[in-house]
Amino acid sequence: MPRNAPRDARGDLPRRSGATTARRGGSGGGRGGGKRRRSILGRLVYAGMLVGLWAVIGVAGLVAYHASQLPPIDQLAVPKRPPNIAILASDGSLLANRGETGGRVVSIKELPPYLPRAFVAIEDRRFYGHWGVDPLGIARAVAQNITRRGVSQGGSTLTQQLAKNLFLTPERSASRKIQEAILALWLEHKYSKDEILELYLNRVYFGAGAYGVEAAAQRYFGKPAKSVTLAEAAMLGGLVQAPSRLAPNRNLPAAQARAAQVLAAMQELGFASPQDTKLALAQPARPAGSRGGGSANYVADLVMDVLDDFVGKFETDIVVQTTVDPALQATAEKALTDTLNANGARYNVGQGALVSMRPDGAIRALIGGRDYAQSQFNRATTAKRQPGSSFKPFVYLAAVERGATPETVRDDAPIRIGNWQPENYSHRYEGPVTLRTALALSLNTVAVRLGQEVGAKAVVQTAQRLGISSPLQANGSIALGTSEVTPLEMVGAYSSFANGGNAVIPYVVASVKGVDGKPLYKRGEAGLGRVVDPNAVGMMNAMMHEVFVIGTAKKGDIPGWELAGKTGTSQDFRDAWFIGYSGSLVTGVWLGNDDGEPTKKASGGNLPVDIWKSYMSVALKGQTPVPLPGLNRWRRAPETTASVASGGGPGGLLGALLGEPQPAAAPPPRPVQPRQPSRQGGDDRNFFEKLFGL
Template identity: 80%
Template sequence: MAQKRGRTEPNFDVPEGRAGARGDLDLRLSREDRAGGGTGRSEADTGEGRVGGRTGRGASRARGGKGQGSGKGSGTSRGARRGARRRSWLGRLVYGVVVLGLWAVVGLAGLIAYHASQLPPIDQLSVPKRPPNIAILASDGSLLANRGETGGRTVSIKELPPYLPRAFVAIEDRRFYSHMGIDPVGIVRAIGQNLTRRGVAQGGSTLTQQLAKNLFLTQERTASRKIQEAILALWLEHKYTKDEILELYLNRVYFGAGAYGVEAAAQRYFGRPAKDVSLAQAAMLGGLVQAPSRLAPNRNLPAAQARAAQVLAAMQELGFASAQDTKVALAQPARPASVRGGGSANYVADLVMDVLDDYVGKFETDITVQTTVDPTQQAMAERALVDELNKQGARYNVSQGALVSMRPDGAIRSLIGGRDYAQSQFNRATNAKRQPGSSFKPFVYLAAVEHGMTPDTVREDAPVKIGNWAPENYSHRYTGPVTLRTALAQSLNTVAVRLGQEVGPKTVVQTAQRLGITSPLQANGSIALGTSEVTLLEMVGAYGAIANGGTGVIPYVVALVKGADGKVLYKRSDSGLGRVIEPEADGMMNAMMHETFVSGTAKKADIPGWDLAGKTGTTQDYKDAWFIGFSGSLVTGVWLGNDDGEVTKKVTGGNLPVEIWKTYMSQALKGQNPVPLPNMNRWRRAPETTASVASEGPAAILNQIFGDTRAPAPQPQAEAPRRRQQRAEPNFFEKLFGID
């Protein structure tokens, strides 16, 4: 028979009793054939006795039943099977854990690689520049305020007391100097402490991680951000030393209240530079970063002090503070510095920021601006204004005020833009435009003397009418012929209007503008009574030209600007508007305005020993009250009113503003040698002739002008202020144009 072609399947089946009959090999191994055979381990337990689907038992039968064991051997085999089974499950578990661990490592590596890819390339990473700070200093170098996004300058760790940076290490990252940027030990410790609530609660993030977050990342709480935070922390640790990292942290961390960095926080909460903080204050700052809003000492002092106590305990534990120092700090906990009146120096700082671009342009590093402001005088001005409003404001229905004081050259010594900066940041000294009332009259009288008149020129105090307008005096009384000196001192409206008509309203406007008034002025008849709106700063600057002998004044507050490296970026040079008043005319103006303190509306503001000059002003319905006066060394103006234009209860330039002015000037001039008013002596009135001659008649006036040595007797004109206060309501024209 022909042999069938194709694949032939091998057949290992051998009939019993015929093993090897065909020369076939038995490929199955018995227990004895294995290494260590006969140990009682069954093939079923190892799986090694199973060949070709047949069990080792069948193989044993093929060899003559060698696989049969005794009863004792069978029991041992079953115990071995159970032990092997247990070892098999343990091995599988270990194997599974190892495999899962490897996959976890691979997955984590992939996750890290992915999030790392979302960051800029490492070789392109750099610490972002800190926004520049503008430190605004008083004339004596003390800090008035900080401006900029950070609220304080950058400080070096070397200029800080050692316990200040240590406070942050103790409470935020006690292993800071030993870890590599991330701290697994610290994380485990923090978890344990937070779970058991034992010791000082800590977070898992290191200072380096916190810095990485502040520099590069958002504040969102996600796993992705934490991974990137760890990557960046490792990069920071590689690139910078520990002290450099700590210095960066101290200058970037947020302390609340707009303060970024330890210098800003020390100034904000304690009113002193970071280099001068005490141990108790350092502990409070160290504890503050955990929750700036909740722990701010000016908002929640008990919580801030409790947190500071925890910081002190941690510092003592780590040896950063001695037990004695800690005891003293705990006995005298830090308290925030109080700011009287809402911090009026901020009005000065705002003015500096308004003009700074004109001096230095764009800058990218910290700068220091030295101002002309005297901090002592600033405090005096704030106290004088706020105290008077607190005492009399409700009674007179006046809620706001402003004060500007400057040297006759224009250097601002104090500036108060409102009653309370914390309540209102609007600067009424520089930005509020209000009618000046009779405080505008000196420009009218200056135009008159420049047209040939003198302080002794006589004009008629009598009703006057211009078209349909008939302005009246405040007292509704007319005294006939009167000198310009007396008319200005007594603030007679009819004489001012007549003079304005004689020289022309345009001339009055031009005269005011020549002295530095920049606000638009209406050249009409009522300009003589101050109906065009101006700012207090403009008016004080214009009066400065009279006080200094006739040189035009540009009010200024910035004296010097320096960069972080000490380089001078700007220094004010002597400048001004040049001569704007001839000495003769200036002397006459000083003599006439001096009479206001001798026999006029500001008589109660006189300061013994000083030659003073000035002018009061009150507008329609008593909406605005002004007084601007000066010595030979200081020019000061005061405004009172309400922001919404609501009428006051008869506040005039001669009452509350005069009182504020005298309170401030008496203190500001104290200890100084009196300075004479320039060019005035020739036109000064002899003391025995200071009484008003308004109602003496033409003969007495002529006798005085042409040298009659008789002293005129006092006349009823001196009683006019009392009659004015008794008057209940102003008339229509007083309401319309304002008088004083």
């Protein structure tokens, strides 16, 4: 175009020819199309970035919202674990755990290495590699759950599980999962991996009321967590997935199958050698039976009832040392349950209790019922029942303290008090008899006469002085044991005879310590002091010794030991008692039915004596015999003993018993001549005259 070519009104050059314009237009159209394609791709990238940004903002907002529902981070703290009360036997072995957790806190250092590794292997194999939340673990769990067409694995890490246990409710929701992840991140920031794992092992639930691995090991295997085997560790590790379904005491096959999966995972990760794994699979773990059949729980319940008397409020684990001997506890339970299993139905006896203590009141064994799993009611400490003739020693002691002696004579003859006319079980009467014989053979009329002589109020006061705390009715029938008492009270009161006349308060707690070993309580040596004169104790021991020689507990005698005691049977055979003692151990047995239904002639002289002897024969075995205080001074001469046992003298009756078996007869030697009682109800002859019945 010429340089001076005309321009249009806007000063622009005129357009070219149509062909040229078309070409340019075609070429320009191609360039315009490329720009449009680049714009669409850019827009997609831009849109993707924008969506991603909004997604991040949305997630951040969602996290921020759920985080705002939690306490401020600077105020977060791991909540204190409820304190555990470890109740130990006298030898330091564990009797039971009490408290909300069921076991003490353990450190990871005291556990065998394979125990915590079992949980890592099956629950969170990348535990030491992630930072609280494991995306790979979640992806793997989702993939496996899809391919297996069911929920077989969860994506929560151990840290997330701990966060849920510590801070959140069991609710399953997206909100809870977000909060769980937030808290897991905080835990990972706050604590080391081993600290997190230790917290987890002490907080996770294992079923059956067991929180923490120590409680679970004790609950299922009867041993501390530090002593579990590899097979047991694998079973515990697999248990947390579904404690109710996999509990070995409920579903052992399922628990063992799950443990096998844990062992396979441990071997795969190098946590267990092939040889150890093979052995554990060949000898799978099995739950241990309850030690003592669970009767130690009666002891634990008693400890919890009295613990507040010794320690105040505590926020950390404590250890209570008791006076109970675990071997004697097991022996006592076996004696009671074996006898009831063999003869309970025959005698219509459904329940029983046994209390055994040292003469100073230290409880060595306590059985509160036939089966703790079936009934937690503690009949040894709580059930109040009529003691029957086992109450008579308090009547006789009141008489002895007012001048009577074992050779004092009273009439065994009908007696009436108002409209009440007590009788001997056999409806027979033997006439004048010595108190020694009357108590040994449990004659009702003599006991009632003595009660009338000394007064019902004196009988009540005597029983209370020796430790009976239940309300007692001061009436004529008190002499036959019609006021209700507990077995623990009766055994405690009899202890005064075994220890020479000192009152005792039965006790089971010897000491209490914190987990750090700091003493919180220790029982002192001081007792309640003397409440019975030594001479009176000797006479009572001599009379109750005759119960084993000629009386209602003759079959309970243990050769080589000086023993004393008294049987008791309440009206209509509703209660059967026997309380007997040596110089080193006092033991009482009660049998009956919780609803008061009469037994089929179960009396103090049959089943209770059987249980007592079965237990005491083991309890005293190997010990040096301890003499009964004052017995030798007031012991009956051998020929006199034989005479009474034969039935040849006035003290030799074989039938006037209140529901109690007759003593066996022996060849009749020279009879004993009775002596009429003095006006004061005592005996003013010298010791040798008393001894030989002159």
